[in-house]
Amino acid sequence: MRLPSFEYLEPRSIEEASRLLKEQGDEAKVIAGGTDLLPSMKHRIFRPKSLIALDRIPDLDRVAFDKKGGLRLGPMVRLHALGNHPVILERFPMLRQAANAVGSPQLRQMGTLGGNLGLDTRCYYYNQSSFWRSCRSVCIKMGGETCNAVGGGKKCFAVFSGDLAPALIALGAKIRLFSKEGERVLSLDDFYSGNGAEPLAKKPDEMVTGVEVPPPPKGALSAYYKYRIRKSIDFPLAGVAACLAVDKREKVCKEARVVISAVGQRPQAIGKIGELLRGRKLEAPIMEEASNLAFKTAKPVANTGSSPAYRGFMIKVFVRRALEKAAEGNGA
């Protein structure tokens, strides 16, 4: 497979990159690690006239931590670095789990934080070569009017398939966006539109310049669970990130943030689970109720590996498991 032709632009600052992005409009795409964009270009899903490379811009790969402000991450931090950085090893074990869950060792050397957060949504009928797609109608995500995954579907059902987003949302992370109009910071939860065809809720010329993660509450237990067919390389088919503050002696849940992923068009924080569990003792009936809530929120369709039934069920299993382990007080 050959890539289509493009012009390769190498800005030396975020300001220059943003200016180029605005000038070129939708003829251009930003490239970080390239591990999502280049395969899609090989399949002719995208044919940008120019690529705006970020890897010559200095200081975008910083990892900084202070006890008050928490973690500050640059968009170009490689996933390998995220998974192995001492401060993340020490203070953000769930982030390390999520980063190490992505892809394969090589993909983690190349892939970036910003790239994984901005991962294109995926669908069995979309992530295919132009020849394969030519045998079906142009789907909604490609600008057409039909969905090839769901008969009669009136919206895009492409699946959000990133591993870092649910973990970071469960940790209460914020994302920083830059454009000529200025910089804005929003909760990472608000970065996702829920629209499978346009998954990111940002303006086209906005660029991710950082992610900020507050220090987790003392004694909080967290984990990221990922279901995939193989033990490496694959995208998640179901994902659960859970961050729980539990009074260990009483087994009472003080706070619970549960985010499910890969079973919808965006990572989904389930506030109702937090409301349900707050102040309650973690016993079997309530853990079952919480995991059922998660199961009902999951809306997988038949457009990925495994089956919607199995993926939905794994969501329930993961939430249940997270609660049980937190109740046992399992530390890392």
Next chain:
Amino acid sequence: MKQRLMLRVNGEDYELFIEPKKTLLEVVREDLGLTGTKEVCDLGSCGACTVLVDGRPVLSCLTLAVASSGKEITTIEGLRKGEDLHPLQHAFIVNGAIQCGMCTPGFILTAKAFLDEHPHPTALEVWEAISGNLCRCTGYVKVVEAIMSASSEGGVPEGGRLEDQNDGGEVLTPEMGE
């Protein structure tokens, strides 16, 4: 539109005139004639195209050549010193870790980068380190044994065999970590 590019591969500097759409894999094979690096899936799912860039294992099929200037690139051809094979190359041969050989360059470079950082791994660590490289011939056991033997400089220690692998199932369900 072709542009001038300087690449440093296996310690040698090359001046090239190529289009930005050329991947590092295409340039290494077609412009430099270094055909040891293989094109297999060309999409980032198999690891056969693995090369080292500044010592780190990356997929050359998803790396743009124009993004690779100013870096030290190592292909499989760069491992031998004169007539002498690299210990990993030797280990793969004597341990029967090579059948058709298509996946081998990618495996060896991944293993080299891994052993450079973790000189005395457990078998499980080796299995995880090579999890980005697929092989359709061998079933991986002898590959892991070869890497383990290269790490301990001789002999096949226990731990390279399938039954020593900790089979945790296909789901990632870690303990809740604090």
